[in-house]
Amino acid sequence: MYGFSPPLAPFSGAALSTGGLLFLAVLLVVFPANARAQDPPQSSDQKVEKEFYTPKDRIEALRVALLFTPRAVGDADILQGPPQDPKQFQFHPNDKVICDFDKPGSQMGGKTPKFSCQITKVESANGQVQVLTAQMEEEPVKVKFGANDKEIYAEVVSTRLMWALGYYADSWFPVKVQCNNCPSDPESGSGSKETRNYDAATIVRKYPGHKMYEQGKSEEGWSWKELDEYNGRPIAEKDGLKLLGAFIQHSDNKPPQQRLVCNGVKVDQSTHPFTTTCQQSKMIVQDVGATFGGGGLFTSPQR
Numbered sequence: 001m002y003g004f005s006p007p008l009a010p011f012s013g014a015a016l017s018t019g020g021l022l023f024l025a026v027l028l029v030v031f032p033a034n035a036r037a038q039d040p041p042q043s044s045d046q047k048v049e050k051e052f053y054t055p056k057d058r059i060e061a062l063r064v065a066l067l068f069t070p071r072a073v074g075d076a077d078i079l080q081g082p083p084q085d086p087k088q089f090q091f092h093p094n095d096k097v098i099c100d101f102d103k104p105g106s107q108m109g110g111k112t113p114k115f116s117c118q119i120t121k122v123e124s125a126n127g128q129v130q131v132l133t134a135q136m137e138e139e140p141v142k143v144k145f146g147a148n149d150k151e152i153y154a155e156v157v158s159t160r161l162m163w164a165l166g167y168y169a170d171s172w173f174p175v176k177v178q179c180n181n182c183p184s185d186p187e188s189g190s191g192s193k194e195t196r197n198y199d200a201a202t203i204v205r206k207y208p209g210h211k212m213y214e215q216g217k218s219e220e221g222w223s224w225k226e227l228d229e230y231n232g233r234p235i236a237e238k239d240g241l242k243l244l245g246a247f248i249q250h251s252d253n254k255p256p257q258q259r260l261v262c263n264g265v266k267v268d269q270s271t272h273p274f275t276t277t278c279q280q281s282k283m284i285v286q287d288v289g290a291t292f293g294g295g296g297l298f299t300s301p302q303r
Helices: 018-028 055-064 151-164 224-230 235-247
Strands: 096-104 114-123 129-131 141-145 171-185 190-205 258-268 275-285
Touching: 055 224, 055 258, 055 275, 096 190, 114 171, 141 151, 141 171, 151 171, 151 190, 224 235
Parallel strands: 096 171
Antiparallel strands: 096 114, 114 129, 114 141, 141 190, 171 190, 258 275
16 A cells, blocks of 8 residues: 545644644554553764665565564653754754754755754753754754744654654654854855744754665665565554554655665675675655645645
8 A cells, every 4th residue: 555545634723832742642642552662862874875786685675674663652752752862962842953054955855945054052941051062973954944834843743643653753853943154045045144043943863774775776765565565564563654654644655755774784795796784674754744634735835
């Protein structure tokens, strides 16, 4: 199954409030809570060029890939979100993130307004201040912004729900952003540069693991047909992921919107072609912004 069920009724409202997250927390209690998850530490991906050199090796990684870590849903702090890497800035709801502009969204792909910046400080509502230190492992982060862009709200809700139920997803955090040396149009990079503030913004932390694909196919991802055809996990886990996709109306579900990640990648160069193996592989749904209310109806700019 890789097409989803009929649309849900459109969401109403344009802001992700604490009340909205609390509503989601109430929703979660209807799911079984009979196991405890072991959340992996959020760490930066190694910048290593490792890939599959044959379709066979990729299919094997899909076959053994994990989809789901059973967890006690009641343990999920839906307001704070997933555990964060202690070597990086820690985000909390409505933190003020201060950063230096890095590059425009036009260089990053996708249609949602975005840019990247290097964080230098984080100020929390409780007065706590975090500053960049030499010991921290921070690279420029992706920022999505704009109160009228409903994807930034839908993406937070969708990924929190996936995480709370045990499925793998990137972590999105709702914050306020102060961008220094930021052009008037950070999406294109054009216009005068000065300090600009974005009260409606989100920052992503990628799920750890090296992105894997066949040589020359960096946007390959995986398809829902391949989930059914190749993955060897129990049917209940696969159906659970598909049901969750249908529930959030994950309509933009083409292969590049899903990601195959591996830990412990090894490339045997003594074979021809090279043989690539993964110590552990996982299948992740990585882009769930166009969700809810009919698969993007809620997040459409016209709504």
